[in-house]
Amino acid sequence: MSTEMKIAGRAIESPFTELAAYGLKHDGTVARYDLAGASETMTLGSDEIARTRIIKSRISRAQSDWFVDRSTSAPWEDVPSAANLADADPEDDGGLYAAANALYEHFRSAAPTRVADGKIHKVLHLKRPGLVPILDSRLRRTYSTRAVQAARRHPQLGARRLYWAAIREDLIDEGNMAALEEARGELSAHVDPKVQAMARLTDLRLLDAVAWRAG
Template identity: 55%
Template sequence: MESRSVRVGTWNVEYAAGEEKNAARLERLLAADCDVLVLTETNDALALPAPYVAVSSDQRPTAAAGGRWVTIWSRLPARQLATNDPVRTAAAELAGAIVVYGTVLPWHTDPGPTPADAAPAPNWSEFMRVTALQGAEWRALRDRNPDSLFIVAGDLNQSLGAQHYYGTQAGRQLLRDCLMQAGLTCLTDGEHLPQGLLRHPLIDHICAAAPAGEVIEGEDWVGWEGAREGTSRLSDHSGVAVTLRSTPGESLHPGGSETMSITIAGKRVPDPFERLAAYASRYSSTLIRYDLAGQDEPFTLSRDEVRRTRKIASRISDRERDWFVERGQTAPWTQVEADADLGDADPEQEGGLYDRADALYQHFRSEAPRNVNMAKISKVLHLKRPALVPLLDSHLEREYRSLARQAARRYPARGYSRLYWAAIRDDLLLNRDSIAAMRSRFAKDDREAVRRLSQLTDLRVLDILTW
């Protein structure tokens, strides 16, 4: 099998305003001699000549006519691919089995979709939200195109080197985790970019994953400043180009041990496999008697099932147990499948799984006695719908409080000040591949207690790692 290569560049062109400046920008771009150029914060006025063809994100709502977050210019024939956020991102399938995803990740004060009259979002909160969602999309694109060279490029708004320039430690870690989980190598981080190429570390990056059975390498880096002494500024960002070469070798495709990285509530979890194994050994009876004891019947609630929640410190009294059983007789169990998964509960979908799950929760919450709180209800409902209902106790509430407020701002029609399920769902989608990789190891472990972990839902695995 022969190696194959493609030359890729990216540059944030600061709105691509001004005819003379665009002529200078075009000169620099053409000098890089790229097969693919991912331009961000761009405008249709900055157009590359034939044989380049353009694949663009939608018009930016707040920009001048022709203003776009992303345009992918390709010398290779290109076909546009749909993305989950067609305003902020663009994707294309190129001739030669190449898939390119261009993006601008949020900056520190990016308000996102927050309504104008809402309180300002905390700095970097939108970055943490969007990066997790895009990371899931990168993995999905990679999985759908295993024999393609996969490229993610654009303004990622984090410097990824030993020298800090822009971003946060948590943001960099989340971005690295998302790249790793998609099998992507950043060819413009501090490890790969030649020293002295630019004055400052890049926040615009080119990341790539080789096709199955191959490895990715970078060569022939070129960088240019957005402004040079004695000339007008063309951009507040530097540009960069690199030749990507894929050669036969062992591919780091998601699913191997290298993807066992877990991020919860914006924080990386150290040694997740060992932490879970320790839990399984220490709390073996909890797994046996609460998680894995099965259900009497998925559409009813028994006294024994409520009693089992005491294994996870529900502190449900006998009187409260009787109330749960009585209330459960009229609960809308049949509206929520026994194997329903929180990952499938899209908060934006009216009348979907999220609404039905919320109705089941509210059936208990709306008529709850004084001491039957969110934690007690969650521990009962998790036992009945273990892939859907988070174990939302006071600890999890503290961990996700800020992200739950952000989630509520994203879905204002729901009328909540905090949406914990939506925030936890983001992490569930982010960590799917890593949990799958760990589950494979659990099933093969020599210890019986650890093997039990392979039977837990992804949601329960995340809950254990939150502690």
């Protein structure tokens, strides 16, 4: 029997089943967005931005040019390429959470019209796949209440909603960690390469896929 996990308080009986189904249905996303090749850790190219269109980022050519230009002054060096959201404690003033937020704000604070949060998250997830969630409208709906609750637990951050903190709480939950480890083993042992490919994704991305299926 599969280990249950919880997404924003909702029980998911078989994470493996959800992840296998995601891999089979969205194999193009996994191949062309997630696993399309290693990228430079300190630069952002138009080819990477093009990859986000497979998950409906709808980033135009002009917006792509803006992302590339803006990335040249981004504080990439403050956020390790292998950074993990589980290690980004919002209570750690000046730690990884703050550095990750500064990287995100570097883009958000100067974003032109129609470059909203969803587009920025889809781009930054490619650069830091263990750290930045793909915070699209579906994930926002799933975590809306939990994000408000997380903001109340961390009032020093001055936010009404803290989606990253809420998602992190699910990521570091011991039951969820065990469920993802078990599911990863089942994915890697599966006979279908499309399902096997899911095992190469970060824990954050696996949680995202389960949440997206449940949303």
